[in-house]
Amino acid sequence: MMTLQEIYLKKSQFATRKVGKEMVLVPLKNNIATMDEMFTMNEVGCFIWESIDGRNNENVILTSVIEAFDIDLKTAEHDYDAFLESISKIMA
Amino acid sequence: MNVSNIHDINIGGFTIKLWSRSTVDIVFEPGYNQFIINSETNEKAIGIEVFPSIPEKLKNEDNLVFETNDEGKQLWHICSYKDGYKVIAFNPLLPDEIQQIAIISSTADNWEIYTEAHNNKVMPLAYPMGPLIMYYLTVSQNAIMIHSSGIVDRDKGRLFSGFSGVGKSTMAGIWNTNGNTIINDDRLFLSIENARVIMHNTPMFYEDEHRAHELNAIYLLKQTKENCIRRLTDAEAVSRFLAFCIQHGYNKEYLEHHLTTVFDIYNRIPIYELGFKPDADIIEFIRTHE
Numbered sequence: 001m002m003t004l005q006e007i008y009l010k011k012s013q014f015a016t017r018k019v020g021k022e023m024v025l026v027p028l029k030n031n032i033a034t035m036d037e038m039f040t041m042n043e044v045g046c047f048i049w050e051s052i053d054g055r056n057n058e059n060v061i062l063t064s065v066i067e068a069f070d071i072d073l074k075t076a077e078h079d080y081d082a083f084l085e086s087i088s089k090i091m092a
Numbered sequence: 093m094n095v096s097n098i099h100d101i102n103i104g105g106f107t108i109k110l111w112s113r114s115t116v117d118i119v120f121e122p123g124y125n126q127f128i129i130n131s132e133t134n135e136k137a138i139g140i141e142v143f144p145s146i147p148e149k150l151k152n153e154d155n156l157v158f159e160t161n162d163e164g165k166q167l168w169h170i171c172s173y174k175d176g177y178k179v180i181a182f183n184p185l186l187p188d189e190i191q192q193i194a195i196i197s198s199t200a201d202n203w204e205i206y207t208e209a210h211n212n213k214v215m216p217l218a219y220p221m222g223p224l225i226m227y228y229l230t231v232s233q234n235a236i237m238i239h240s241s242g243i244v245d246r247d248k249g250r251l252f253s254g255f256s257g258v259g260k261s262t263m264a265g266i267w268n269t270n271g272n273t274i275i276n277d278d279r280l281f282l283s284i285e286n287a288r289v290i291m292h293n294t295p296m297f298y299e300d301e302h303r304a305h306e307l308n309a310i311y312l313l314k315q316t317k318e319n320c321i322r323r324l325t326d327a328e329a330v331s332r333f334l335a336f337c338i339q340h341g342y343n344k345e346y347l348e349h350h351l352t353t354v355f356d357i358y359n360r361i362p363i364y365e366l367g368f369k370p371d372a373d374i375i376e377f378i379r380t381h382e
Contacts, residue, residue, distance in 0.1 A: 015347035017355055022327035024334070024351060029158075029341030038335060040327035 002088040004061075008054045010091045022046060025090070039090050044069060044079045049087075097142075101217075102129045102302065103226055104235055104281035104292040106137035110205075110216060116144040117213045123295040124217065126302050138201050138229055142216045144209035150193045153180065158342040168220050170342065176200070181221045192221045200228045219297070226281065226294055227338055231346045235283040236353045237338040242275035242291045242307070243267040249291055249305040250378070251280060252366075253336040254313035262370045263313065270375055275303045279338075282307065282357065289357050309362050309382055312336070316367030319377040329363040330354050 002010075015026045021043040041049060047068055051061045058080070065076045097118045098111045107129070110118055120128070155172040165187040171178045175198040183189040192207040203225070205216040217225065223237075230236050240253035241264035252263045264277035276293035283290050292304040312324070312332055324332060334354045341347060364382065368374045 012344075015344050015351055017330065017348070017351035019330045019355060019358070020326045024327050024331045026334070026347050026351065027341065028344055028347070038331045040331050 001084045002091060004052055004056070004058065005054070007084075007087055007091065008052050011049075011052065013091075016049075018046065023049065027090075045083050045086075048080060048083045100129045100131035100136070101127050101295075103127065103229055103294060104233075104283045105285060105290065105304070106229055106233060106235070106283075107131055107135060108138045108140065108225065108229070109134075109136040110140045110142055112142040112144070112214070114142075114144045114209075115212070116142075116209045118142055119213050119215050120217055121215065121219065121222070121295070121297070122299045123297055124222070125299050127295050136201075137233060138203060138225065140203040140205055140216065140225070142214055143204065143206045144214050146190060146193050146206045146208060150178065150195075150206060151180070151190060158340055168224060170340070179221070179224060181224070184219060191218060192216060194221065194224075196228065200232045222295060223338075227340065230281070230338075230353075231343075231349050233283065234353055234356065235281060236350055236357070237279060237281050237294070238336050239278065239338065240280050240336065241277040242280045242293075242305070244273040244275065244305045245375075245379070248309070249275075249307040251282075251291060251307055251310045252313055253310070253333075255336075258313045258315060259368070259370055260313065263368070263374070266370065266372055266374060270372065273303070273305070275305060276300075284353070284356055284360070287360070289360055307361060309364065310357075311364050311366040311378070314365065314367050315369070317369060318367070319369060319374055320367040321377070321381045322365045324363045324365055330358050332365075333358065333363050 013028045017024045023041040023046040025039045048061060051064055062076050062080055099118055101108045101124060112118055153169055153171055156169055157172055158170040160167050166182050168179055168181045173195060176196045179194040180190055181192045183191040192205055195204040207214050207216050226237060238253055240251050241260040242251050243264060252260050254260060261277045264274050268274050275291055279294055281292040281294050289307040290304055291307045337350060339350050
């Protein structure tokens with residue numbers, strides 16, 4: 001899986017738009033054949049995405065997720081790991 | 093400035109103005125005939141100066157950012173050029189032959205098109221350059237182009253989109269047989285005008301009159317054994333609709349502009365997923381369920 005720093009550096013290669021509490025991500029591409037690739041994020045994923053700013057580490061983000069969504073550490077870690085796994089596939 | 097041959101073309105309610113300082117005649121494919129207008133003002137969304145030859149110095153592909161092919165044959169390439177872009181368009185029948193080169197300003201509204209004259213005539217919008225200009229029109233306006241069919245039913249405009257072969261033209265044919273108006277069965281230009289979404293047809297390879305109507309509902313098609321409908325919401329609605337819009341992925345500002353336009357359309361009219369079996373029952377099904 002990608003590190004937070006690797007994800008942060010690749011964020012600029014996506015156009016994004018918040019739609020309600022969710023987010024649409026469209027990757028920059030150099031060929032028309034791949035233009036149907038776009039992705040969506042739920043509310044938690046959107047929150048984690050916005051928290052990845054090149055400075056926040058895993059602990060800071062997990063604490064923010066726990067506070068923002070009023071969930072326990074185990075649930076937050078599960079959502080965080082799921083986010084990293086899916087975003088790593090998207091950015092691969 | 094001695095300008096000859098001034099032509100105005102109406103695409104989606106926007107004026108594209110072409111002119112040349114040379115003595116060549118600017119001519120168009122037959123599909124443009126019904127879209128040529130007589131504008132008495134200099135107002136334009138895109139201005140294009142046409143030159144009757146292609147300078148050798150423009151033919152290089154330095155700073156290539158995007159390319160597209162049709163069944164393995166090169167169709168057009170886009171390079172970064174000064175503050176904007178350079179488009180190299182190839183002859184679809186002779187893919188090694190450069191057909192036009194366009195220089196586009198950073199704001200996408202000022203163009204130069206270079207193309208070789210034949211019998212003292214030039215055809216600057218010959219495919220694929222024409223649809224490319226329409227695309228750039230969408231990135232500078234509140235507009236988007238989409239692979240879709242559009243129909244008008246009892247004054248209600250409906251759009252049907254989906255992957256190639258899913259039944260966009262079949263759907264248009266069903267409504268046409270039922271006596272409804274077809275805006276187009278392949279490509280639509282959507283613009284937001286006075287808080288309404290308007291669907292327009294665009295010049296095609298065949299001649300057709302210009303049609304436009306307010307759009308009231310969008311359907312993303314899939315083939316199913318029984319008719320079924322589901323209203324899409326939030327990110328799913330926006331991402332699935334955007335997937336069928338015509339977009340080029342090399343410019344982040346353009347992508348964000350399209351995202352904003354699609355979001356704006358989503359906020360104004362409903363987007364549905366529609367499973368359908370291709371017969372006339374779908375007409376009453378849609379009227380009943382939307």
